[in-house]
Amino acid sequence: MKIEKVQFDNVRYNPEFGAFESLVKIHDQGETFSYPAQVAAPLHAEYGIIVRGLMQAARNTHKKATGNTRLHHAAPLKAVMVDASQQSLLTRLFGNAAA
Numbered sequence: 446m447k448i449e450k451v452q453f454d455n456v457r458y459n460p461e462f463g464a465f466e467s468l469v470k471i472h473d474q475g476e477t478f479s480y481p482a483q484v485a486a487p488l489h490a491e492y493g494i495i496v497r498g499l500m501q502a503a504r505n506t507h508k509k510a511t512g513n514t515r516l517h518h519a520a521p522l523k524a525v526m527v528d529a530s531q532q533s534l535l536t537r538l539f540g541n542a543a544a
Contacts, residue, residue, distance in 0.1 A: 465495045469503035480506045
Protein backbone atom coordinates (compact mmCIF):
# COMPACT_ATOMS: atom_id res chain seq x y z
CA MET A 446 0.00 0.00 0.00
CA LYS A 447 1.47 3.30 -1.12
CA ILE A 448 -0.66 6.37 -0.45
CA GLU A 449 0.02 8.81 -3.27
CA LYS A 450 -2.16 11.73 -2.22
CA VAL A 451 -4.53 12.79 0.58
CA GLN A 452 -7.30 15.37 0.06
CA PHE A 453 -9.75 16.93 2.51
CA ASP A 454 -13.28 18.08 1.73
CA ASN A 455 -14.65 20.93 3.84
CA VAL A 456 -13.17 20.71 7.32
CA ARG A 457 -15.85 21.74 9.80
CA TYR A 458 -16.14 21.97 13.56
CA ASN A 459 -18.91 19.99 15.29
CA PRO A 460 -19.60 21.66 18.65
CA GLU A 461 -21.78 18.74 19.77
CA PHE A 462 -18.75 16.44 19.87
CA GLY A 463 -16.04 19.10 20.27
CA ALA A 464 -14.32 17.75 17.18
CA PHE A 465 -13.32 18.66 13.65
CA GLU A 466 -14.77 16.50 10.86
CA SER A 467 -14.07 16.01 7.18
CA LEU A 468 -14.38 13.52 4.36
CA VAL A 469 -10.81 12.48 3.57
CA LYS A 470 -9.96 11.13 0.12
CA ILE A 471 -6.96 8.84 -0.15
CA HIS A 472 -5.43 8.14 -3.56
CA ASP A 473 -3.80 4.71 -3.42
CA GLN A 474 -2.42 2.84 -6.44
CA GLY A 475 -4.58 4.73 -8.93
CA GLU A 476 -7.81 4.38 -6.94
CA THR A 477 -9.57 6.94 -4.75
CA PHE A 478 -11.12 5.97 -1.42
CA SER A 479 -13.20 8.26 0.81
CA TYR A 480 -13.38 8.00 4.59
CA PRO A 481 -15.21 10.16 7.13
CA ALA A 482 -12.72 11.31 9.75
CA GLN A 483 -13.02 13.06 13.09
CA VAL A 484 -10.46 14.48 15.50
CA ALA A 485 -11.31 15.83 18.96
CA ALA A 486 -9.81 19.28 19.45
CA PRO A 487 -10.88 22.66 20.78
CA LEU A 488 -12.15 25.26 18.32
CA HIS A 489 -8.94 27.28 18.67
CA ALA A 490 -6.59 24.33 17.97
CA GLU A 491 -3.73 24.79 15.52
CA TYR A 492 -4.52 23.83 11.94
CA GLY A 493 -1.52 21.47 11.71
CA ILE A 494 -2.75 19.41 14.65
CA ILE A 495 -6.22 19.14 13.12
CA VAL A 496 -4.94 18.10 9.69
CA ARG A 497 -2.54 15.50 11.13
CA GLY A 498 -5.32 14.04 13.27
CA LEU A 499 -7.78 13.81 10.38
CA MET A 500 -5.13 12.30 8.11
CA GLN A 501 -4.10 9.72 10.72
CA ALA A 502 -7.73 8.72 11.36
CA ALA A 503 -8.31 8.20 7.63
CA ARG A 504 -5.03 6.28 7.19
CA ASN A 505 -5.89 3.97 10.09
CA THR A 506 -9.30 3.26 8.57
CA HIS A 507 -7.71 2.72 5.16
CA LYS A 508 -5.20 0.23 6.57
CA LYS A 509 -7.90 -1.73 8.44
CA ALA A 510 -10.42 -1.72 5.61
CA THR A 511 -10.89 -4.72 3.40
CA GLY A 512 -12.05 -4.49 -0.20
CA ASN A 513 -15.69 -4.64 0.90
CA THR A 514 -15.60 -1.81 3.44
CA ARG A 515 -13.66 0.79 1.47
CA LEU A 516 -15.82 3.58 0.11
CA HIS A 517 -14.90 4.15 -3.52
CA HIS A 518 -15.66 7.71 -4.51
CA ALA A 519 -17.98 7.18 -7.48
CA ALA A 520 -21.17 8.57 -8.96
CA PRO A 521 -24.39 6.53 -8.62
CA LEU A 522 -25.30 4.23 -11.47
CA LYS A 523 -27.51 5.70 -14.20
CA ALA A 524 -30.10 2.92 -13.77
CA VAL A 525 -30.62 3.87 -10.13
CA MET A 526 -30.98 7.55 -11.02
CA VAL A 527 -33.51 6.81 -13.79
CA ASP A 528 -35.55 4.54 -11.50
CA ALA A 529 -35.74 7.21 -8.79
CA SER A 530 -36.69 9.94 -11.26
CA GLN A 531 -39.60 7.86 -12.59
CA GLN A 532 -41.21 7.51 -9.16
CA SER A 533 -43.71 10.12 -8.04
CA LEU A 534 -42.71 12.57 -5.34
CA LEU A 535 -45.22 11.10 -2.87
CA THR A 536 -43.94 7.57 -3.47
CA ARG A 537 -40.36 8.71 -2.89
CA LEU A 538 -41.33 10.54 0.32
CA PHE A 539 -43.80 8.10 1.87
CA GLY A 540 -43.04 4.80 0.13
CA ASN A 541 -45.90 2.43 -0.73
CA ALA A 542 -48.13 3.95 1.97
CA ALA A 543 -48.83 6.90 -0.37
CA ALA A 544 -50.35 4.67 -3.07
